Amino acid sequence: MIINKKIEFKTKGITKISFSNEALSPCRQIYYNLRNSNFEPTDDIGIKHHDDSVKSDNEIKMRWFFAKSEAAIKLFRDVLDGCELSLSRSLTDVPYENMRVVQANIIEVRGSYPVGRWHSDMVDEKLSKNQSITLLTPLFTLENHIGGLETTSTPRNMFNYEENSIRHKYKDGEAIAFDGTATVHRTEKYEASDGDIRLLMCWQLADSSEEMIESLYRIGTRNGDPMFVGKHI
Numbered sequence: 001m002i003i004n005k006k007i008e009f010k011t012k013g014i015t016k017i018s019f020s021n022e023a024l025s026p027c028r029q030i031y032y033n034l035r036n037s038n039f040e041p042t043d044d045i046g047i048k049h050h051d052d053s054v055k056s057d058n059e060i061k062m063r064w065f066f067a068k069s070e071a072a073i074k075l076f077r078d079v080l081d082g083c084e085l086s087l088s089r090s091l092t093d094v095p096y097e098n099m100r101v102v103q104a105n106i107i108e109v110r111g112s113y114p115v116g117r118w119h120s121d122m123v124d125e126k127l128s129k130n131q132s133i134t135l136l137t138p139l140f141t142l143e144n145h146i147g148g149l150e151t152t153s154t155p156r157n158m159f160n161y162e163e164n165s166i167r168h169k170y171k172d173g174e175a176i177a178f179d180g181t182a183t184v185h186r187t188e189k190y191e192a193s194d195g196d197i198r199l200l201m202c203w204q205l206a207d208s209s210e211e212m213i214e215s216l217y218r219i220g221t222r223n224g225d226p227m228f229v230g231k232h233i
């Protein structure tokens with residue numbers, strides 16, 4: 001099974017992994033705790049708001065609750081290692097030990113989402129294809145009208161992303177794994193009411209071998225979240 005997933009990931013830059021949805025309970029608890037304390041950042045969880053890089057008439061209510069401490073990243077790593085999502089660490093040729101969760105966050109969108117900006121998540125001159133992964137799954141069941149993920153088979157740095165766009169719905173117990181560097185993607189546009197909350201769990205995995213550390217720190221500085229390059233313990 002993993003061989004097929006690996007081939008799919010390497011040829012298409014994307015694959016899907018089924019896992020037991022209950023494994024996400026500790027991540028859900030983090031969201032409940034944040035909600036109970038009125039979404040105040042803590043020593044473990046930071047909060048980052050949408051940078052308004054997407055133009056829209058309405059304000060985009062998107063924010064990230066990201067791991068800010070060793071304890072927080074350990075919790076998110078343990079969830080991944082404790083279920084079938086650990087397969088993600090074997091999708092590339094990077095040795096399992098070196099393919100580590102370097103960042104993790106809960107992504108929240110309230111209300112509608114406009115036409116998004118195509119982008120790659122992990123960009124650095126030293127980071128190549130098959131060295132990093134973004135892994136996304138719904139934290140809570142999403143209603144049908146809530147948008148999914150749009151990827152494109154057009155290679156990065158080309159212009160016709162739209163033409164080769166593929167839409168993916170988020171399903172409970174299924175994570176979408178795509179190449180963090182090579183796979184260009186965006187949030188699918190959707191209309192929702194102000195009360196609709198879309199919550200996704202996101203893990204960022206990367207080759208954390210010695211020679212990649214500098215590059216990972218550069219990416220962390222750019223995207224504003226701390227990088228955790230140490231071993232999974």
Ligand SMILES: [Fe+2]
Binds near residue numbers: 119120121185
């Ligand atoms: Fe992204």
